[in-house]
Amino acid sequence: MANFRDILNYFRPYWKLSIFSIAATSAYEIIDLVVPYAIGQILNILSNQPLDKPLQGAIATIAETINYPVGKPLALGVLLGLIFIVTVLRAPTQPWLTSWFHWDIALRARQDQNQKAIEKVLTLPIEFYDENNPGRISGRVARGVANHTWTYPEIAGQMIPKLFRVLGIFVFIWFVEWRIAILYLISFVVILGFTLKKLKRLIWHDNRLDKYMENTESRTSEIISNIKTVKAFATEAKERQRQKLRLERELAVVENRIHRGYVRLQTWQRTVIQFCVFAILGLTLAATVNGQITLGHFIMTLTLSSMAYAELEPISTLAEIFARRYTSMVRFHEFLQEPSGVDAVSLLEERHETAESPYKFTGKVEFSHVSFGYDPSRRVLEDINFLIEPYQTVALVGRSGSGKSTLVKLLLRYFEPNQGQILIDGQDIRTLDVGNYRRRLAIVHQEVDVFNGTLLDNLTYGRADATFEQVEEACRIARLDEVIQHLPQGYYTVVGERGVRLSGGQRQRLGIARALLVEPDVLIFDEATSSLDYESERSIQLAMRSLQGTRTTIIIAHRLSTVREADQIVVLDRGKIVEVGSHQELLSHGGIYHRLHALQETGELLS
Numbered sequence: 001m002a003n004f005r006d007i008l009n010y011f012r013p014y015w016k017l018s019i020f021s022i023a024a025t026s027a028y029e030i031i032d033l034v035v036p037y038a039i040g041q042i043l044n045i046l047s048n049q050p051l052d053k054p055l056q057g058a059i060a061t062i063a064e065t066i067n068y069p070v071g072k073p074l075a076l077g078v079l080l081g082l083i084f085i086v087t088v089l090r091a092p093t094q095p096w097l098t099s100w101f102h103w104d105i106a107l108r109a110r111q112d113q114n115q116k117a118i119e120k121v122l123t124l125p126i127e128f129y130d131e132n133n134p135g136r137i138s139g140r141v142a143r144g145v146a147n148h149t150w151t152y153p154e155i156a157g158q159m160i161p162k163l164f165r166v167l168g169i170f171v172f173i174w175f176v177e178w179r180i181a182i183l184y185l186i187s188f189v190v191i192l193g194f195t196l197k198k199l200k201r202l203i204w205h206d207n208r209l210d211k212y213m214e215n216t217e218s219r220t221s222e223i224i225s226n227i228k229t230v231k232a233f234a235t236e237a238k239e240r241q242r243q244k245l246r247l248e249r250e251l252a253v254v255e256n257r258i259h260r261g262y263v264r265l266q267t268w269q270r271t272v273i274q275f276c277v278f279a280i281l282g283l284t285l286a287a288t289v290n291g292q293i294t295l296g297h298f299i300m301t302l303t304l305s306s307m308a309y310a311e312l313e314p315i316s317t318l319a320e321i322f323a324r325r326y327t328s329m330v331r332f333h334e335f336l337q338e339p340s341g342v343d344a345v346s347l348l349e350e351r352h353e354t355a356e357s358p359y360k361f362t363g364k365v366e367f368s369h370v371s372f373g374y375d376p377s378r379r380v381l382e383d384i385n386f387l388i389e390p391y392q393t394v395a396l397v398g399r400s401g402s403g404k405s406t407l408v409k410l411l412l413r414y415f416e417p418n419q420g421q422i423l424i425d426g427q428d429i430r431t432l433d434v435g436n437y438r439r440r441l442a443i444v445h446q447e448v449d450v451f452n453g454t455l456l457d458n459l460t461y462g463r464a465d466a467t468f469e470q471v472e473e474a475c476r477i478a479r480l481d482e483v484i485q486h487l488p489q490g491y492y493t494v495v496g497e498r499g500v501r502l503s504g505g506q507r508q509r510l511g512i513a514r515a516l517l518v519e520p521d522v523l524i525f526d527e528a529t530s531s532l533d534y535e536s537e538r539s540i541q542l543a544m545r546s547l548q549g550t551r552t553t554i555i556i557a558h559r560l561s562t563v564r565e566a567d568q569i570v571v572l573d574r575g576k577i578v579e580v581g582s583h584q585e586l587l588s589h590g591g592i593y594h595r596l597h598a599l600q601e602t603g604e605l606l607s
């Protein structure tokens with residue numbers, strides 16, 4: 001669980017600069033207090049009352065140094081000079097020694113943390129994305145980083161220096177009349193103590209609100225990514241109603257719990273503060289009337305205490321703002337603390353874009369007694385054993401949910417088997433560097449991801465140094481060349497977000513060409529021809545056939561026509577291998593494959 005310490009650690013790399021700028025700002029806040037003091041002393045001069053002893057001493061020293069007689073003109077001159085220094089002269093230095101650093105630290109920390117967030121996004125295990133959609137994740141990161149950025153200058157540049165100022169005021173008043181100082185201190189401790197107690201409760205409600213907000217954002221993001229389904233089923237009104245209920249639930253917490261709570265707290269604070277100011281006025285007046293303090297001290301104490309109580313309101317407002325943001329900041333750290341997937345460090349190691357993987361495999365793949373369950377108590381693969389010889393083409397077939405894709409996910413090391421091992425060229429894949437290992441494999445998914453950029457950028461995504469001839473060759477094999485001919489700017493056509501929309505079949509050809517371009521040792525097709533029309537499917541099958549024997553190829557296919565020519569067909573059923581053999585062997589065996597085949601060929605369901 002993340003906590004306050006993590007928020008502090010966010011700014012840790014800048015702690016020296018941070019202490020310096022906080023100290024500088026606090027010093028300016030305290031120096032400010034010289035003004036009411038000097039004005040009090042001027043009043044004493046004008047009303048013929050004695051100056052404070054230390055000030056008298058200082059004026060005497062100055063008189064001696066400049067050889068000028070001690071008197072009213074010199075005393076007034078010294079006090080005016082003091083006021084000039086702390087007001088006019090400090091003005092040009094203050095922003096550079098304070099604001100500059102507060103924002104500089106906040107912005108630099110923002111950059112670091114955004115970097116950390118993207119590193120986390122890149123290394124989180126794939127199952128994290130099964131449970132959290134993009135809206136939830138990006139909302140959490142964006143809110144967390146923005147709130148840290150806004151909060152730092154407020155806390156370091158305002159709240160802490162203001163607290164020091166309040167402390168400085170206490171010291172000033174103590175020297176004038178300690179009893180008033182004690183009253184002042186007690187009232188501050190009570191007001192701040194009560195405020196913090198109330199804020200703790202409000203943070204609890206804010207936490208609830210933050211979770212509600214994430215749920216709403218997550219649903220909005222889902223609606224956006226599934227907008228075609230929403231429109232096709234005409235569920236706009238239903239979705240709007242659902243979101244309305246969520247927003248109403250948020251509003252109920254914000255208005256009735258959080259906002260009302262803050263307003264109540266402010267009401268209480270203001271009443272108590274005004275009462276204290278009034279009490280100090282009464283006490284100071286009594287002390288002046290009784291001759292315990294001078295007129296100058298009366299004015300100074302009154303001005304200082306009004307200044308101090310005036311600070312209480314911004315201090316509490318800043319504390320409230322911090323409290324409101326606290327939960328989203330903590331939730332950002334919880335995201336950063338999510339355990340990363342396998343070999344996260346090595347995955348982020350800087351590699352030259354064109355660097356070759358140090359591995360080169362013949363493509364002999366062996367599954368040895370592999371068992372796996374996403375939830376360890378529910379196995380989806382049970383004691384899987386099979387061997388793929390180098391350059392063989394192997395097809396994985398079986399009913400939906402039988403575990404074909406899971407097998408491939410294990411081969412790609414998205415997940416680790418609960419039991420058994422997977423070997424490539426005789427080496428356990430767990431002993432290999434995951435990034436370099438994956439770079440020797442390529443997969444074409446049913447849904448091919450397209451990045452916003454040109455077609456060429458997308459083709460060379462896995463291999464930036466590919467020559468144009470190599471790109472053309474890959475496109476030719478994947479039959480993408482036919483598509484490119486008809487695009488307005490050929491390879492330089494912008495696809496993705498704002499560019500040309502590619503059809504499902506075109507995207508798959510792009511996926512195949514992209515995979516071929518990295519010249520993998522093991523090439524995996526996961527339902528890669530599923531969204532192609534019959535003609536395109538045939539041409540891709542021909543392409544696949546031309547690849548046969550050049551590298552190890554694993555094909556997951558529902559349409560058995562795609563896998564007829566595979567060297568080996570592995571039939572899975574409920575997580576177990578039930579049949580292995582060539583097309584002819586499995587047909588003559590008369591098992592599940594035979595039944596599936598008959599169903600697809602003739603539409604008959606054999607018992």
Ligand SMILES: Nc1ncnc2c1ncn2[C@@H]1O[C@H](COP(=O)(O)OP(=O)(O)OP(=O)(O)O)[C@@H](O)[C@H]1O
Pocket residue numbers: 127130374375380398399400401402403404405406407
């Ligand atoms: N991320 C996941 N978390 C939990 N269970 C999962 C996950 N992915 C798949 N499963 C379950 O694992 C089992 C095997 O799924 P898998 O996707 O490997 O089957 P498949 O044979 O590839 O199916 P299909 O042909 O429909 O793609 C199914 O019961 C599925 O519900």
